[in-house]
Amino acid sequence: MKYITVVISKVDDENCSKGEDATDSVVEGEAIHYITLLDDGTGVALYQLRGDLEESAKALEEDPEVLSIERSEAADGLVYLHFQADALMTELLGLFRRHEVVVDWPMEYTAQGALRITWIGDDEKIREVIREIPEGVQINLEGIGEYHSDMRQLASLLTERQRELLKLAIDLGYYDVPRQVGLREIADEIDLSVATVGEHLQKIEARILSQAVL
Template sequence: MSTIAEFRLSTTEMALADTLEYVPDATVRLETAVSRTLSGLWVLDAEREAIESAFEADPTVESATLLVRTDEGLLYDVEFAEDARRLCDELLAEGGSLLEARGADGSWQVRMRFRDREKLCRTHDRLLESGVNIDVRRVTDLDETTATHTRLTPEQQEALSAAFELGYFEIPRRISMEELADELDISHQALSERLRRAYETLVDAELQPTNGSS
């Protein structure tokens, strides 16, 4: 059964410690749709000149290219140094999916989805063995109790949670149906069916009280 874990890592152990010290008001956020390569990085609340100077001085950054500027912030294509890439490999070694990673005030707030608690524990132990301190703040299992409460099956609950976390419902979408199916390690058809049945269940649950009172 899928497990969602939220934890904190120091920027000195992950990446961009110098950048966030140089531009203390900045917040950085990894683009989850491409998180497996650690390439898309949003920078919020920072001027372009300041953040690019910080990137140049930061030993964890090999290169940074501005892709787009929006009202939300600056999106960079960042190539991280080997040590930072190694930590990413440690995080993803057990098949976990990086849902969110946000850096500010000297720490990274990370949210990941694992297939079960055992894989989360393996990741935790792997990081500790590598000398990385990981502060687990919250663990949530998408178990049968959760599914019963929502009237969704565990598989439907997992699919909806992943779709929401990875931006499938956003406009424009941050992840396609095919990419989402790959994240869940199921076929496109299976994912489409799970989401369709989940929609039906939620709509029925929402309309049922109204129908019952008429």
């Protein structure tokens, strides 16, 4: 059983019908915990917001494509959406169903607003999905291989931004022996102070190591 992780970083509006995107610059997504299409062509989703939650929720409530929204009282930023599915959403979700691949929830938004999706299936079905991705959807391959159920265990301990910072530190050689870069080089890459980067990495290391020794 294989998995593939891709990042949808760009959609060409000329080739893909997306509907109106007036809320895109206002609403900041953290993750999509679940999304599916209903028989009437609409969709429902469990959506995690980040940033200014009040502003994002207001923008969604005013979006004509959003039929209803219900905010969770137990978890900040978690909303249930009933929406009018656009052509692109219908096509992508139809692909997963048609080729019998399973989405490894949640789908996650990167700090740049791209959407990271992992799906699971056999080799041929995964290839069929890739071949049928709509023209105009730009995807970047992030990972592929044999799927293990505990793959998300450590990653789930970190926020999206923490994972991106950790990946950057690894890519730059911060954890190489000998170390290739210091905190200053990492800070320069993401426009943060050295102290802030150091604090974030200490928190990341503490979370991961505390689980690794249990």
